[in-house]
Amino acid sequence: MAHGHSTDEYLETIYFLAFPIGEYKPTGGGNPTLSSRVAEMLGVSRASAGEMLKRLEADGLVERGEHKEAILTPSGRLRAEHVVRKHRIIECWLTGFLGYTAGEAHIHADDLGDSFTDDMIERMNEKLGRPERCPHGWPVETEFEQAENHELAPLTELAPGERASIVRLAEHDGDLLHWFYDNGLAPGVELELRAVSPGRREFTVTRGGTEQVVGAKAAAGLYVRRAA
Numbered sequence: 001m002a003h004g005h006s007t008d009e010y011l012e013t014i015y016f017l018a019f020p021i022g023e024y025k026p027t028g029g030g031n032p033t034l035s036s037r038v039a040e041m042l043g044v045s046r047a048s049a050g051e052m053l054k055r056l057e058a059d060g061l062v063e064r065g066e067h068k069e070a071i072l073t074p075s076g077r078l079r080a081e082h083v084v085r086k087h088r089i090i091e092c093w094l095t096g097f098l099g100y101t102a103g104e105a106h107i108h109a110d111d112l113g114d115s116f117t118d119d120m121i122e123r124m125n126e127k128l129g130r131p132e133r134c135p136h137g138w139p140v141e142t143e144f145e146q147a148e149n150h151e152l153a154p155l156t157e158l159a160p161g162e163r164a165s166i167v168r169l170a171e172h173d174g175d176l177l178h179w180f181y182d183n184g185l186a187p188g189v190e191l192e193l194r195a196v197s198p199g200r201r202e203f204t205v206t207r208g209g210t211e212q213v214v215g216a217k218a219a220a221g222l223y224v225r226r227a228a
């Protein structure tokens with residue numbers, strides 16, 4: 001990514017890691033620290049992520065936990081929730097009002113985050129009819145989101161033969177987000193996990209009679225609700 005990431009984008013990323021659905025597994029393996037996970041998600045070096053975490057700590061938004069891990073302070077959590085809610089409302093406006101695709105909306109919303117006042121966001125939300133979810137399935141209201149997390153799992157946690165419907169798509173990786181839509185994997189789509197390759201690198205699913213192979217990284221970013 002060409003531009004630097006803002007405080008809000010870091011908070012958004014830490015928020016995502018702080019309230020995981022299943023367990024977000026970075027590609028590096030091992031037992032990574034928060035700064036390396038944040039760095040991986042934002043595509044920046046570990047050093048710059050570490051610097052930013054220090055700044056967030058100095059601003060009282062992040063603190064060191066029992067095991068020296070970085071966690072959101074109560075004010076950091078409030079601000080992060082505010083940021084993600086705003087982000088999701090802007091995404092709804094971009095897709096519902098300006099005609100952008102869901103794949104395009106995430107990155108534009110990141111760029112626009114600082115452009116609107118809180119009052120503008122609330123007016124936008126009203127005009128849109130208080131949408132329940134962003135185009136990628138994430139609830140606009142973070143309280144609802146956190147309650148729903150317990151009902152969802154990444155596709156990687158399903159056993160072969162299990163059926164599920166897609167509820168949310170990981171949206172921090174723009175290429176991956178486009179891949180989901182290019183391959184018809186969107187919120188509301190029902191699928192069945194058919195097979196998992198040795199080494200858990202590939203997940204074969206069927207949807208509407210079509211068989212499709214989903215790589216491990218994509219499968220970890222497809223959050224589904226198991227069929228009753």
Ligand SMILES: [Zn+2]
Nearest residue numbers: 091134135136
């Ligand atoms: Zn979204």
